[in-house]
Each structure stands twice: as C-alpha cells, then as structure tokens.
Amino acid sequence: MLNIAAMMRQRKLAGALMAASLWLMSAQAWSQEEAGKLEIASGSVSVTRSNQTRPAQAGMQLRSGDRITTGSNGYAEITLLDETVLAMGPNSRMRISRFRFDPVTSAGSMLLTVIKGALRVTTGVIAQRTPEAVQIRTMLGTVGIPGKQFIVESRESD
Amino acid sequence: MKAIELTSVVIGVALLLAAGCTRHVERVVLLPSADGSPAGVAFNARGEKNKVALSQPYEVLDIGFDSVNSGTTTEAEVRRRYGKIVPDLPPPPPRPSRQQQSKQKIVAAQPPLPQQYLLYFVHGKTDLTRESQAVFESVKDHIAATPTATFVVVGHTDRVGSQQRNDALSLRRAQFVRARLIAEGMPKDRIEAVGRGEREPLIQTADEVAEPRNRRVEIRVR
Numbered sequence: 001m002l003n004i005a006a007m008m009r010q011r012k013l014a015g016a017l018m019a020a021s022l023w024l025m026s027a028q029a030w031s032q033e034e035a036g037k038l039e040i041a042s043g044s045v046s047v048t049r050s051n052q053t054r055p056a057q058a059g060m061q062l063r064s065g066d067r068i069t070t071g072s073n074g075y076a077e078i079t080l081l082d083e084t085v086l087a088m089g090p091n092s093r094m095r096i097s098r099f100r101f102d103p104v105t106s107a108g109s110m111l112l113t114v115i116k117g118a119l120r121v122t123t124g125v126i127a128q129r130t131p132e133a134v135q136i137r138t139m140l141g142t143v144g145i146p147g148k149q150f151i152v153e154s155r156e157s158d
Numbered sequence: 159m160k161a162i163e164l165t166s167v168v169i170g171v172a173l174l175l176a177a178g179c180t181r182h183v184e185r186v187v188l189l190p191s192a193d194g195s196p197a198g199v200a201f202n203a204r205g206e207k208n209k210v211a212l213s214q215p216y217e218v219l220d221i222g223f224d225s226v227n228s229g230t231t232t233e234a235e236v237r238r239r240y241g242k243i244v245p246d247l248p249p250p251p252p253r254p255s256r257q258q259q260s261k262q263k264i265v266a267a268q269p270p271l272p273q274q275y276l277l278y279f280v281h282g283k284t285d286l287t288r289e290s291q292a293v294f295e296s297v298k299d300h301i302a303a304t305p306t307a308t309f310v311v312v313g314h315t316d317r318v319g320s321q322q323r324n325d326a327l328s329l330r331r332a333q334f335v336r337a338r339l340i341a342e343g344m345p346k347d348r349i350e351a352v353g354r355g356e357r358e359p360l361i362q363t364a365d366e367v368a369e370p371r372n373r374r375v376e377i378r379v380r
Contacts, residue, residue, distance in 0.1 A: 037308065037380065059306045075242050079380060087243040103312075103352040104325070120168045120189070120243045136169060140184050140221050141203040143169060146211060 033064040035099035036080035043090070044071030064099040070117065082108055084124035084134075092117020097137070101126060109133035167199050167212075168240055183222050187236055189244070190215035201226065275300075275377040277335060281368060282318075282327075284334040294338070297377050301344045308380045311336045313353040316372035317365045321355055329353025335375050 038045070038060040047056040048067040056068070062078060070076050070092045078086040082101045088094060093115040101108035108126045112119070114136060123145060127134045131145035168187040191197040200209040201219050203226055210219060210226055216236065220227045237244055275297050277290040286294060301309060313332030315324040332351035340346050359372040 087245070089240055089243045103310075104354060105357075114169050118168060118240050118243060120240070120245070122245075136167075138169065138184050138221075139182060139204075140223065141201055141206070143167065143186055144200050144202060144209070146198055146200045146209075 033100060034081065035062050035064045035066070035096050036078055036084075037061055038068075038076060039079050040075065040077035042075045043073035045069070045074045045076045046071075062096060064096055067093065067095040067115075069093045080110070080124060082106070082110075082125040084110070084126070085120075085122040086112070087120040089118040092119060094119050111135045111137060113137045115139075168236065168243065181222070183220065185221065186212065186219045187231060187240075188212040188215060188217050189236070273300075273379040277375045277377070278370060279331055279373040279375070281370070281373065284331050287370075294335075298339065298342055298344065300379065301339065301348070304379070307348070309339075309349045310378045310380055311339075311349060311351045312376045312378060313351070314358055314360070314372060314374050314376070315356050316367065316369040317356045317359065317363055318368050319366075325353055325355035327353075328355045331373075331375050335377070 038047070038056055038058055041056050041058045041060075045056045046053050046069050047060065047062065048054075048069065049063065049065065053069075056076075062068070068076060068078070068088065070088050070090055072090050074088070074090050074092075076086075076088040078088075080086070080096075080099060080101070081103065086094075094117075095113040095115065096110070097113045098109065098111040100110070106125050106129050109130070110126060110133070112121070112135070119136075121136060123134060127145045134145050136143040167189060169184070186199065186201055188197070188199055198211060198213040200211045201221065202209045203221065210228060212219060212228075214230075216231050216233065218229045218231045220229065275293055277293055277297075278287045279285060279290075280287060297309075301307075311332045313328035313330070313335075315328045315331075317324075319327070329351065330353070332353050336349050336351040339349055356372070359369065360374065361369050361371050363369050363372070
C-alpha cells in the first residue's frame with residue numbers, strides 16, 4: 001500500500017514537472033521575442049532575464065520578459081522596436097511584460113509593468129496605430145492610451 | 159513625411175513613509191507631446207470600471223489604495239521631482255487668438271526623432287538612381303562614425319502592381335541596400351532590412367500610379 005501511494009506521488013510529481021517544464025518552455029518562447037535596445041545606461045543598471053540578473057551596458061538588446069532595474073545613481077533609456085522611448089529614473093524597476101511588433105504591418109502590442117520608481121513613456125508606432133494595444137500596468141491599476149474615436153452623448157431624459 | 163503623434167507620460171510609483179508605516183502611492187503625469195498635437199492617457203484603477211482621463215499637459219493623477227485624485231502640476235515641479243527622465247519639453251500648447259496666431263509663427267521644439275536617409279530606385283528594379291548613390295556614401299560615413307547605432311533599412315514601392323509583389327520588391331530593395339552596405343565593410347549585426355510594400359507612400363496616389371518618389375528605401379538610425 002505504501003509503495004503504491006509512493007508511486008502515485010511520484011507520478012503526480014512527474015506530471016507536475018512535465019506541466020511546469022512545458023509552461024516554462026512556452027514562457028521562454030514568448031519571452032525570446034526581441035523588444036528593443038538599451039540606449040543609455042548610466043550608474044547602476046541591471047537586466048533580469050530567465051531569473052538571472054546581470055549588470056547592463058548601453059547597446060544591450062532587450063527582449064519581451066526582461067526586467068530592468070536602476071540603482072540609486074542609475075538612469076536608463078530604452079528604445080523599443082516601434083520607436084517607443086522609455087526613460088527610467090533612479091531606484092526604479094520595470095518589466096517589459098509583453099512586446100510584439102511586426103515591422104512590416106506595424107501591428108503589435110505591449111504591456112509594461114512599472115514595479116517601482118519613475119518611468120517616462122513616449123509612445124511610438126503601436127500607440128499611433130492601435131492605441132488600445134498599449135498598456136502600462138502598475139500595482140494600483142493600468143494606464144492606457146485612449147483611442148482617437150469616441151462618442152459623447154448628452155440628452156434630456158424622458 | 160507623416161507626422162508622428164507622440165504621447166509622453168511619466169508614471170511614478172513610490173513608497174512613502176508616513177507616521178511609521180509605509181504607504182504605496184502612484185502618480186501619473188501627462189507631458190506635452192513633442193509636436194504639440196493633442197495627446198492623452200487614461201488610468202483605470204484596479205477593480206474599477208471607469209477610467210480617469212488626462213488630456214491636458216501637466217495634468218496629474220495621484221493614486222492611492224482607495225483614492226484617485228486629479229490635479230495639475232507645472233514643468234518646474236515635474237523637473238524637480240523626476241529630474242533626468244524628463245526630456246527637453248516643448249512649451250505648453252499655446253492658445254493665442256487667431257490674430258496673434260497669424261502674427262507669430264510658433265516653432266515647436268524638434269522632437270528627438272531618429273535620423274534617416276532616403277534612397278530612390280529605378281522603376282521595378284533594385285538599382286539606385288544617380289543622386290541616391292551620393293546619399294549612399296554618406297550613410298556609409300554615418301555607420302562608420304557611430305559604432306553603437308543600429309541601422310534599419312526599410313524598403314518601399316509605389317502602388318503599381320499587387321500588394322504581394324510590392325511586399326516582395328520592397329524587401330528585395332531593402333536587402334539589396336543592406337547587402338551593399340555589408341559588402342562595403344559595414345558590420346552585419348548592426349543593419350536590419352524590412353520591406354513595407356506600398357503601405358507607406360511618401361506621396362499619396364491612387365492605386366496603380368507610378369510615382370518615383372515612393373520607390374525608395376529609408377535608412378533609419380536607431
């Protein structure tokens with residue numbers, strides 16, 4: 001009985017491991033996507049990719065999934081492939097949670113997460129084409145770019 | 159050239175120490191757009207249906223766990239608070255009367271757009287026109303002078319022929335320019351080629367109109 005229970009446990013564990021590795025693989029494939037470039041890195045700037053944090057230099061390519069952190073004397077400027085410009089102040093951390101951009105059709109989407117500190121965003125081609133595809137998430141909510149068309153209704157009620 | 163509409167926004171997330179306990183607060187500031195065009199952002203608090211919009215430069219949202227307050231700030235305050243991440247901002251959009259507007263020409267600050275070069279092609283081919291040969295030489299100088307910049311070669315066509323054919327032709331043009339740059343000793347890994355077909359004509363024309371100014375390759379410096 002004990003043996004069977006142990007085997008069951010092992011199988012469950014193997015199943016869970018497999019699921020976890022599949023999930024990791026898909027996350028990996030997703031995060032491989034090139035997102036942009038670190039244009040300026042002054043003071044302490046580091047990039048975390050696949051759970052490894054390394055100091056970053058200007059010119060480094062960034063991918064979807066990368067987390068960028070600046071220290072107390074740090075400053076970073078990033079250009080994404082759609083020409084969005086991001087500037088990070090000191091003691092800041094943000095993640096390129098999702099970035100997709102097709103340079104042929106200009107179709108794409110991005111989700112940035114501001115974890116702490118300050119980030120300036122100057123929107124690029126994606127926001128110009130499809131404003132709703134640009135989202136910047138914080139702990140307390142989401143900043144979006146409103147579309148260019150809207151309806152305002154004003155009427156007397158019956 | 160198409161005007162690019164830029165929205166600039168500062169998002170600040172901070173932990174404040176208030177009377178011994180930490181409090182998480184956030185702030186969103188809308189900056190003036192680089193070309194003075196109308197811009198805006200909206201904040202959607204977690205769990206809320208309604209969004210709060212910011213549409214004027216220096217409008218501010220202060221966000222706490224249970225409150226969203228809107229207000230305004232000034233350029234000086236934004237600079238003091240955020241320092242280096244604030245770029246050289248254009249003056250706030252002027253709203254003078256029509257008379258004033260005609261009197262003074264308002265020059266907006268030049269946004270820091272990537273530099274670019276234009277090369278033109280002979281109809282239906284990947285051969286450069288004679289004038290463009292000279293431009294090609296200056297591109298080479300530029301690449302040699304800026305060892306960290308990446309160059310994106312973007313091919314375009316006019317509207318003669320099918321979209322599919324033009325996608326292929328535009329990519330061939332871009333690849334041709336890229337290959338020539340590489341052949342002349344420019345580093346491979348710093349030059350990318352993309353084709354955009356007839357989607358972005360420099361000169362708007364009806365379909366099937368031959369327009370030499372649309373048969374071009376742009377080289378953008380990133």
